[in-house]
Amino acid sequence: MTEHEGSGTRERLISAAAELIAASPGEDFSLRAVCDAVGVKMPTLYHFFGSKQGLIDAVVEHGFDVYLGQKESMGSSGDPIQDIRSGWDAHVAFGLENPGFYTLMYGKVRPGHSPEAQSRPSEILRGLTARAAEQGRLAVPSDQAAAHVLVANIGVTLRHIVLAQPDPELSAAVREGVIAAITGTARDSTDPVAATIEIVAAAPDVLGEAESALLLSWLTRLRGERRDDSGSR
The missing domain is CATH 1.10.357 (Tetracycline Repressor; domain 2)
Structure with a gap:
């Protein structure tokens, strides 16, 4: 088996396990079913992953790859x-x-x-x-x-x-x-400046991005000065 073929087999085993897990969420899956889906013997699976937990860890890694791919597209x-x-x-x-x-x-x-x-x-x-x-x-x-x-x-x-x-x-x-x-910034917060910062930041399109950024800069500076003043008393 060449390195390329080995890599391809490993990925197919991960995909097969992922499909079984997706089909029956929360249920255990059979290593033999994974091997049968790919058309390999059990020793091949153990060669790549060492154990069932090793395969599960690889599937978890695959899940995070999918999740982070979606987040990056946002x-x-x-x-x-x-x-x-x-x-x-x-x-x-x-x-x-x-x-x-x-x-x-x-x-x-x-x-x-x-x-x-x-x-x-x-x-x-x-x-x-x-x-x-x-x-x-x-x-x-x-x-x-x-x-x-x-x-x-x-x-x-x-x-x-x-x-x-x-x-x-x-x-x-x-x-x-x-x-x-x-x-x-809870609803009963006594810091109106902090509450205003979150309102502006949550809806930048209302004022426009440039205007919101400028207002946030002013409000953040004002909040810092208020804290400095209260700390010096």
Whole structure:
């Protein structure tokens, strides 16, 4: 078997396993069924993956490739908080569309084990919260903000999968609650400047992108000066 043929066989085994998982979300799958679908013997599968868990890890990696490919096609709004909102909604939608992949990616827990591929979307989220922190828009450290968003997003998505139907009102309510918590802009917030920043950032088309960017710059500077003044008292 040449290196090219070996690579092709490995990818076909991953695809076959992915199709079986997608067809029966949450259920176990047979290694023999995977081999039969590709037309190879069991030793070939073990040669590439070493074990069933090795194959599962490869399928998880494939799931994250699909997920991140969809996220990259979305692009950026230019506003990190709005991108967190969009990323949240895309995360939930991916879970509903791919429950088999998703339950492997986030629902199968082994103590002390975290698939390496999980770090890739987490890094994207931490990048967004770091940008929000640089703009003075977080009430908690950026890593903590990213963790809050991720665990809540996973919890909502798994609930949707368990119920086997979307619940956009629940998702939006939890999303906005988390964003209010990490930005300090809850409905009863005593910081009107912070609340105004989030309103402008969430709807840049109302004033126009250039005008919104300028207003956000002024508001962020004003919020910083207010904090400095209160801290000096």
